[in-house]
Amino acid sequence: xxxxxxxxxxxxxxxxxxxxxxxxxxxxxxxxxxxxxxxxxxxxxxxxxxxxxxxxxxxxxxxxxxxxxxxxxxxxxxxxxxxxxxxxxxxxxxxxxxxxxxxxxxxxxxxxxxxxxxxxxxxxxxxxxxxxxxxxxxxxxxxxxxxxxxxxxxxxxxxxxxxxxxxxxxxxxxxxxxxxxxxxxxxxxxxxxxxxxxxxxxxxxxxxxxxxxxxxxxxxxxxxxxxxxxxxxxxxxxxxxxxxxxxxxxxxxxxxxxxxxxxxxxxxxxxxxxxxxxxxxxxxxxxxxxxxxxxxxxxxxxxxxxxxxxxxxxxxxxxxxxxxxxxxxxxxxxxxxxxxxxxxxxxxxxxxxxxxxxxxxxxxxxxxxxxxxxxxxxxxxxxxxxxxxxxxxxxxxxxxxxxxxxxxxxxxxxxxxxxxxxxxxxxxxxxxxxxxxxxxxxxxxxxxxxxxxxxxxxxxxxxxxxxxxxxxxxxxxxxxxx
Amino acid sequence: xxxxxxxxxxxxxxxxxxxxxxxxxxxxxxxxxxxxxxxxxxxxxxxxxxxxxxxxxxxxxxxxxxxxxxxxxxxxxxxxxxxxxxxxxxxxxxxxxxxxxxxxxxxxxxxxxxxxxxxxxxxxxxxxxxxxxxxxxxxxxxxxxxxxxxxxxxxxxxxxxxxxxxxxxxxxxxxxxxxxxxxxxxxxxxxxxxxxxxxxxxxxxxxxxxxxxxxxxxxxxxxxxxxxxxxxxxxxxxxxxxxxxxxxxxxxxxxxxxxxxxxxxxxxxxxxxxxxxxxxxxxxxxxxxxxxxxxxxxxxxxxxxxxxxxxxxxxxxxxxxxxxxxxxxxxxxxxxxxxxxxxxxxxxxxxxxxxxxxxxxxxxxxxxxxxxxxxxxxxxxxxxxxxxxxxx
Numbered sequence: 023x024x025x026x027x028x029x030x031x032x033x034x035x036x037x038x039x040x041x042x043x044x045x046x047x048x049x050x051x052x053x054x055x056x057x058x059x060x061x062x063x064x065x066x067x068x069x070x071x072x073x074x075x076x077x078x079x080x081x082x083x084x085x086x087x088x089x090x091x092x093x094x095x096x097x098x099x100x101x102x103x104x105x106x107x108x109x110x111x112x113x114x115x116x117x118x119x120x121x122x123x124x125x126x127x128x129x130x131x132x133x134x135x136x137x138x139x140x141x142x143x144x145x146x147x148x149x150x151x152x153x154x155x156x157x158x159x160x161x162x163x164x165x166x167x168x169x170x171x172x173x174x175x176x177x178x179x180x181x182x183x184x185x186x187x188x189x190x191x192x193x194x195x196x197x198x199x200x201x202x203x204x205x206x207x208x209x210x211x212x213x214x215x216x217x218x219x220x221x222x223x224x225x226x227x228x229x230x231x232x233x234x235x236x237x238x239x240x241x242x243x244x245x246x247x248x249x250x251x252x253x254x255x256x257x258x259x260x261x262x263x264x265x266x267x268x269x270x271x272x273x274x275x276x277x278x279x280x281x282x283x284x285x286x287x288x289x290x291x292x293x294x295x296x297x298x299x300x301x302x303x304x305x306x307x308x309x310x311x312x313x314x315x316x317x318x319x320x321x322x323x324x325x326x327x328x329x330x331x332x333x334x335x336x337x338x339x340x341x342x343x344x345x346x347x348x349x350x351x352x353x354x355x356x357x358x359x360x361x362x363x364x365x366x367x368x369x370x371x372x373x374x375x376x377x378x379x380x381x382x383x384x385x386x387x388x389x390x391x392x393x394x395x396x397x398x399x400x401x402x403x404x405x406x407x408x409x410x411x412x413x414x415x416x417x418x419x420x421x422x423x424x425x426x427x428x429x430x431x432x433x434x435x436x437x438x439x440x441x442x443x444x445x446x447x448x449x450x451x452x453x454x455x456x457x458x459x460x461x462x463x464x465x466x467x468x469x470x471x472x473x474x475x476x477x478x479x480x481x482x483x484x485x486x487x488x489x490x491x492x493x494x495x496x497x498x499x500x501x502x503x504x
Numbered sequence: 505x506x507x508x509x510x511x512x513x514x515x516x517x518x519x520x521x522x523x524x525x526x527x528x529x530x531x532x533x534x535x536x537x538x539x540x541x542x543x544x545x546x547x548x549x550x551x552x553x554x555x556x557x558x559x560x561x562x563x564x565x566x567x568x569x570x571x572x573x574x575x576x577x578x579x580x581x582x583x584x585x586x587x588x589x590x591x592x593x594x595x596x597x598x599x600x601x602x603x604x605x606x607x608x609x610x611x612x613x614x615x616x617x618x619x620x621x622x623x624x625x626x627x628x629x630x631x632x633x634x635x636x637x638x639x640x641x642x643x644x645x646x647x648x649x650x651x652x653x654x655x656x657x658x659x660x661x662x663x664x665x666x667x668x669x670x671x672x673x674x675x676x677x678x679x680x681x682x683x684x685x686x687x688x689x690x691x692x693x694x695x696x697x698x699x700x701x702x703x704x705x706x707x708x709x710x711x712x713x714x715x716x717x718x719x720x721x722x723x724x725x726x727x728x729x730x731x732x733x734x735x736x737x738x739x740x741x742x743x744x745x746x747x748x749x750x751x752x753x754x755x756x757x758x759x760x761x762x763x764x765x766x767x768x769x770x771x772x773x774x775x776x777x778x779x780x781x782x783x784x785x786x787x788x789x790x791x792x793x794x795x796x797x798x799x800x801x802x803x804x805x806x807x808x809x810x811x812x813x814x815x816x817x818x819x820x821x822x823x824x825x826x827x828x829x830x831x832x833x834x835x836x837x838x839x840x841x842x843x844x845x846x847x848x849x850x851x852x853x854x855x856x857x858x859x860x861x862x863x864x865x866x867x868x869x870x871x872x873x874x875x876x877x878x879x880x881x882x883x884x885x886x887x888x889x890x891x892x893x894x895x896x
Contacts, residue, residue: 032546212532
């Protein structure tokens with residue numbers, strides 16, 4: 023089941039909230055668990071068994087670690103077994119196809135016969151809930167989180183439907199207390215629903231409107247200069263509004279039932295450098311990579327050379343986490359290289375020397391990010407090279423016929439609208455020489471009309487998105503594939 | 505910084521904080537109301553008779569495991585909500601009202617002229633598809649000739665070609681621009697008799713529209729003029745159909761009524777009212793024409809002689825069902841024409857149905873007029889196209 027569907031909005035959410043709020047608090051985690059498992063099983067009943075198995079396995083390992091003493095050698099062995107179990111599941115479902123295909127290509131090149139293999143379907147959300155397991159086991163081992171003694175609480179944590187299939191990657195430590203006691207109020211519900219509706223509008227009204235244009239542009243056999251840049255720019259916007267919108271929906275839904283999930287985005291396209299970008303994009307993944315990979319590898323404490331190697335390694339693994347293809351690996355390498363370059367450049371700058379102006383830094387960063395997104399979106403390496411060839415003007419310059427008919431007015435309007443929304447947060451700041459006065463408190467401080475607009479704007483966006491959703495086919499969330 | 509993704513506005517004033525708290529409570533209350541409304545819509549959709557029929561077929565273990573039940577519920581919720589009409593219309597109004605967009609299937613020109621995007625876009629492998637269709641026509645023409653049955657192909661040009669002046673910048677692909685001539689050339693090289701309607705329609709357009717504004721088809725004026733052109737070509741191809749002595753008369757309704765407006769339907773705007781505030785392109789208005797037979801020849805000959813008329817059959821698409829083309833064709837030919845055209849029939853559907861049917865086997869015609877819309881000839885072959893290509 024996806025958030026942007028009517029069975030979710032009309033058949034799942036109302037009974038969930040009704041049952042949840044009519045149930046005494048001590049049973050509410052049961053409500054979360056049962057509804058979340060039903061939510062997951064809606065897609066594939068058999069993969070619910072995998073989720074339950076991973077949950078039971080990780081819970082049991084953690085309890086055994088706790089019984090042995092989290093700092094004991096036995097706990098370390100258990101943790102390694104737990105990590106191998108979880109990552110083994112991920113490796114099998116996510117990377118076996120890629121591994122066998124690559125192996126077959128190699129043996130094919132040597133003139134040997136290919137290995138027979140039936141394609142494995144990736145269970146939705148697996149990449150996310152395996153990372154949760156990893157963080158939980160490591161945190162228990164480090165003593166950063168007390169082990170959960172309640173299977174119900176742990177299973178509910180893993181299963182909360184709002185974050186189950188595409189994050190944010192919530193750590194047990196962040197909501198462990200809320201699983202035992204949390205606050206509910208009409209105001210909380212309002213804040214959550216407001217957040218959900220804004221995310222819904224971002225996803226359905228903006229990202230999904232741009233989706234056909236992106237699909238068409240990336241399908242062109244010989245994109246022109248305009249086609250290539252249009253493909254890259256529109257996908258850059260689509261991906262952000264899709265994933266950030268989804269994250270807001272997840273955060274909002276959790277807030278409605280009293281959970282405070284960590285933010286997943288912080289205006290990433292306003293980054294002034296590539297390092298800044300990674301401190302704003304998919305925050306819960308970035309900090310996972312930092313805390314469970316980069317720092318254990320030595321981070322920047324083992325000398326400059328090792329730091330660059332660590333950066334490259336972490337970003338490559340991060341790329342591979344997104345999908346089992348060379349595109350994702352190269353995308354990770356690209357960002358690893360950019361982060362290394364940025365670090366090297368920053369170290370060369372004399373202490374106290376002025377940094378690059380925001381506009382230049384942001385333009386350069388966005389160019390680098392956009393080039394990376396082409397790898398991220400293209401079906402395969404050839405597809406990415408085709409778009410790059412277009413961006414270089416190797417197939418002509420003007421908008422091609424094959425794309426022109428897809429550039430409908432609504433899609434065309436949403437491109438500058440989406441770009442304007444990306445840069446909207448700059449308004450209260452001084453931009454260059456101009457200062458645009460915005461009162462503290464934003465719209466709320468602008469009298470009755472401002473209050474009404476602040477209150478009703480999410481509903482207007484939600485209503486527009488709902489009618490658009492009903493009058494066209496649903497577009498799946500882009501991050502579901504990961 | 506005010507963030508659009510986190511919505512965290514730093515509030516320092518206690519008064520503003522209070523306002524915000526009340527606003528958020530109000531939002532919570534409104535959200536509860538929306539959830540209740542949604543629950544009613546969702547449950548009502550499940551109980552609709554059409555939904556019940558669909559769901560009854562997938563309420564078993566294997567369907568649940570295979571995801572068919574989920575897919576059926578998904579379909580039901582996306583199609584049978586009590587607010588279905590309102591939601592679709594609102595989507596159409598939003599797209600057209602805010603962005604002047606017709607959605608994925610309709611391109612908006614100026615002065616409320618609408619065009620099918622199928623007529624504007626290039627199709628992958630269009631050349632191969634056109635050749636395959638021309639080959640099918642060639643084979644069928646040969647088979648008909650072997651039975652002494654004439655064939656006249658009438659290629660109806662795209663509205664986007666003839667009514668180009670009101671496209672007002674809506675781009676049309678070079679492939680689409682070249683399509684009519686390319687397909688006519690393919691017919692010519694295969695010696696298939698074909699009527700060029702593009703030239704007379706372009707000429708007729710000088711004196712007024714020959715297509716509806718909000719519909720894909722020719723209007724009554726365009727249909728009448730093209731019926732004359734087709735009739736002349738038919739009588740040249742099969743002189744034996746001659747003047748069988750039938751007479752027809754076309755009556756016009758005195759009061760204007762709305763035209764067909766299939767593109768308003770594609771834009772989900774067909775049920776939208778026309779108010780002082782314009783919510784949709786103005787529908788076409790027309791004095792509806794109807795052609796009736798007013799005179800039939802006296803019975804001649806013996807019991808076993810051919811009955812007069814009945815020797816002409818019209819195959820094709822919705823063009824043959826719109827604008828009173830069929831009536832005007834009978835009037836121009838002075839003979840009844842069996843109309844086997846199918847709405848949405850594209851290139852092959854009506855031909856396949858007719859050639860496989862009893863009407864063709866029992867009472868073969870003297871002449872087949874096969875109307876084909878230009879916009880379909882470059883499209884990928886569908887099941888009917890492939891089946892007809894293999895034989896009827």
